[in-house]
Amino acid sequence: MINKRLVVIGGGAAGFFCAVNAARLHIDLEVILIEKSSKLLSKVKVSGGGRCNVTHNAPDILYMSKRYPRGQHFVKKAFNRFFVPDTILWFKERGVSLKAEADGRMFPVTDSSQTIIDCMLREADKYGVKIRMNAAVTAIIKDGDDWNVQLQDGSSLKATYVCVAAGGYAQVDKFTWLKAAGHQIIDPMPSLFTFNMPGNPITALMGISVEEAMVKVAGTKLLEKGPLLITHWGMSGPCILRLSAWGARELAAIQYQFVAIINWLPAFNENTLRDEIQGLRFSLGGQKMHNKNPFGLPQRLWQFLLQQSGIAEEIRWADMPSKEQHKLTKLLTAMECPVKGKTTFKEEFVTCGGVQLSEIDPSTMESRLAPGLFFAGEIMDVDGITGGFNFQHAWTSGWIAAQLGQKA
Template sequence: MKFDLVVIGGGAAGFFGAIQAAEQKPGLKILILEKTTKLLTKVKVSGGGRCNVTHDCINPFELARHYPRGEKALKNLFKSFHAGNTVAWFEGKGVSLKVEDDGRMFPDTDSSQTIIDCFMREVQRHKIRIEMEAAVLSLRKEEEEFLITTDTETYHAAKVLIATGGSPNAGAYQWIADTGHAVLKPIPSLFTFNEAEKNFSDLMGIAVPNAEVKITGTKFSQQGPLLITHWGLSGPAVIKLSAWAAEYLHGIHYTFQVLVSWIGAVKEADFMAGLQEHKAQKGKQKIVTNPLFGLPQRLWERLCSLAEIDAQKIWADLPQKNMNKLMEFLIRCPFQIKGKTTFKEEFVTCGGVDVKTIDLDTMQSKTIKNLFFAGEVLNIDGETGGFNFQAAWTTAYVAAKTIATS
């Protein structure tokens, strides 16, 4: 049961690290340990089952800006392996990727199984062994060898790559903490907002293409598509906001207020001037039945109702106080948020192994030689859109390169 490399974790980073190590140094005896009965579970569910492999952004500095935690660390890492390298690697294995309008990249097949099959073929080709239902209980180093103990076996390894992914359970990191590495408390990132009063729940399914969502009393703000759901607010603007504000929102127990501008970021004075001009030019037009700014009819009706505008009212007869109210609900529509909902089936953590304990040129532990880390087990997480997978591919690649060349 002796191996050149034992990879702990059968997810994206674990598989990619094992395969990269085997590619860069053929003949390595490699083992992947997975604690559950399933492999590559996040790959399976990502992107609604289509697998959002990466994001169409190859500039390392631009790419790194999409990570609330890990931006500084990733700037240099992406110089070694960025989204363009990811695309090239998969295409080299016969898996072509496509770019969607928002920059997300998926396999041409629109199926995560394509990615899973690719990984399984490579694992078989390199004779990488996989043991499932093998939860690690302890990891210790004796002289130049690691001993990895599960509830059924003890494995020996020259090198170890920890790629266990994120977990909401702090206890899942205990055996890592026991090795002397600092672990920051895992908390949720990437989630949707639950509206306390459900004032808009009957409009579930309505979306706007470019809203601005701000958390009251903070500088946290994001723009992008916004979706009204039966529980509250979702869509890229909200999901991105949840990532950047993850620590703050956890600290206030997910009870807060957001202000929504349904038409994106605007200057109030300019916006009011535009409304006044529309009133002057379209004075005989009914307000409620003629939505402005490309807003969906039902949403426009709701905003007019909140502004106390009668269904038969025309622009010429609209009092200034109602005009002011309409502006408020268009650019500062308040939502009382109480609680969150996990985004689809994807749980992403803010927290994990502190990157300060890792040599970011090699992904090797600063304190234990030949112990490496990759993926979401680290305190690195990105916005939604393929960024978390890219961090997994990149950190796994750099770790594998070091493993193969040392």
């Protein structure tokens, strides 16, 4: 007999995971999932270039928790209840095998996000989760022991429990209905964005990637190493995205106007590279610099850096003037690129900010202020760097919220 109802607000990864697990675990529970748009699991669809970066092959909870610029302590506690091996097993039991790539990212073996979407929809169908689309929430109001979920079309749903898994909002005014329920909201800011470098000649090299570069934001402690991609508007790639996540608030405060310092050869600094180049002048002396690239950089990037240093095409290693040598050393290890603005990384929009974590119990995902109100996913002030971390938080918080307050 159905005598209790859970309303899940949000049809993304966290919302679906909460809904299908709650419906499976509580046989006396009616589960209704409401989504404000006409699309379900839209971030799952586009994640990882359409492959869905489900989670990260982390060795332990401590390693994993350090990949969250905001919410480290919170996720560390939550991961003790549901972690990467639990995610892998959950999907495996439902016919979806995951594989780990060299950088730790984990994908379905099919390399298709549709595999994950189909799995979720099958589970929802199997356990009778009711799905309502184009249903935007305007208020959640405590009504005795129950909740009243009010929708934009004027209708309302009575619920024993509510789980808010509405994702991250870009503007603080979108949180008004949660503030009205008594929760503090940390102002949202974009995270995981690329750097715009308007007018920089390096954008002519769009499409070129470097396996490992080191990027620093001048005047700050922000520093990251990793793959870097040159785009037609500036720079992207895991290195830039991680830097944007760690610097989300700091970079917003300076309105995304700063200087990025690029070291194309992180194994060297200016001094050690100067010594290395001195040696190359002897060992490669008779060879033309434009033809011979001893550092493994993409050829077009190497030639671009030589041109920017004023080194003509016919110059041989032995004949490089000292002034140009100094310029090249500087460009290879500390190239200054002014950044003016940001671009959202594809459709994988992530925000920092959201419901204040001190108001949520990480072992249950239940509001400390309002019993029966739960949270899952990015609506909370938790965000991870790129690499499967945000999805793992979605699965973990969704699974915990689905327990409806039951501790292990």
